[in-house]
Amino acid sequence: MKHDFIYLASQSPRRAQLLGQIGVKFELLLPRADEDAEALEVHIAGELPAAYVERVTRAKLQAARRRLRASGLPAAPILCSDTTVALGRRIFGKPIDAADARATLMRLSGKSHRVITAVAVAAGTRTYLALHISHVTFGAMPTDAIERYIASGEPFGKAGAYAIQSSIAGWIERIDGSYSSIMGLPLYETAHLLRQARVRF
Numbered sequence: 632m633k634h635d636f637i638y639l640a641s642q643s644p645r646r647a648q649l650l651g652q653i654g655v656k657f658e659l660l661l662p663r664a665d666e667d668a669e670a671l672e673v674h675i676a677g678e679l680p681a682a683y684v685e686r687v688t689r690a691k692l693q694a695a696r697r698r699l700r701a702s703g704l705p706a707a708p709i710l711c712s713d714t715t716v717a718l719g720r721r722i723f724g725k726p727i728d729a730a731d732a733r734a735t736l737m738r739l740s741g742k743s744h745r746v747i748t749a750v751a752v753a754a755g756t757r758t759y760l761a762l763h764i765s766h767v768t769f770g771a772m773p774t775d776a777i778e779r780y781i782a783s784g785e786p787f788g789k790a791g792a793y794a795i796q797s798s799i800a801g802w803i804e805r806i807d808g809s810y811s812s813i814m815g816l817p818l819y820e821t822a823h824l825l826r827q828a829r830v831r832f
Contacts, residue, residue, distance in 0.1 A: 640695035680717035716791025754828035765808020
């Protein structure tokens with residue numbers, strides 16, 4: 632059976648934009664007020680970054696499946712994704728405040744880090760999952776540049792305290808991997824999963 636649309640279980644406007652870019656029709660399937668979506672992203676001590684991203688994505692997908700069953704909405708495939716930034720074994724999630732954002736950006740300045748994105752599609756009882764790892768190298772960022780970026784508000788709500796499509800792009804020396812994956816959704820892998828799930832786009 633072919634599907635004409637999917638449910639996007641993500642609050643990220645960037646993921647919505649990227650799905651639209653490849654012509655995928657979708658409806659949002661967002662957490663209800665009584666759901667603690669942020670709790671799904673809690674780190675487990677000693678967990679490696681790739682394992683963390685995959686676990687969180689699967690947990691988001693399970694929650695979205697329950698949400699769809701409870702909603703009474705028509706059945707359709709569900710897409711979930713999660714992105715994290717890692718330097719070695721250290722995971723850099725969304726900063727909790729300006730001090731956390733500052734510490735993260737100072738750690739990333741002048742170094743190469745990994746951006747790891749997992750994407751999962753549930754279709755019926757089947758789950759299709761892919762993981763993409765990109766490498767991003769920042770030039771050395773002076774303190775005043777970091778402070779201006781924090782003042783812009785861009786670091787908040789972003790893994791690693793930055794968005795690649797924002798003004799910080801002027802400090803990105805090199806990218807090895809997928810630009811869309813660094814934004815939050817690896818489009819090549821996503822398209823492959825959607826075709827496996829028999830989604831028309």
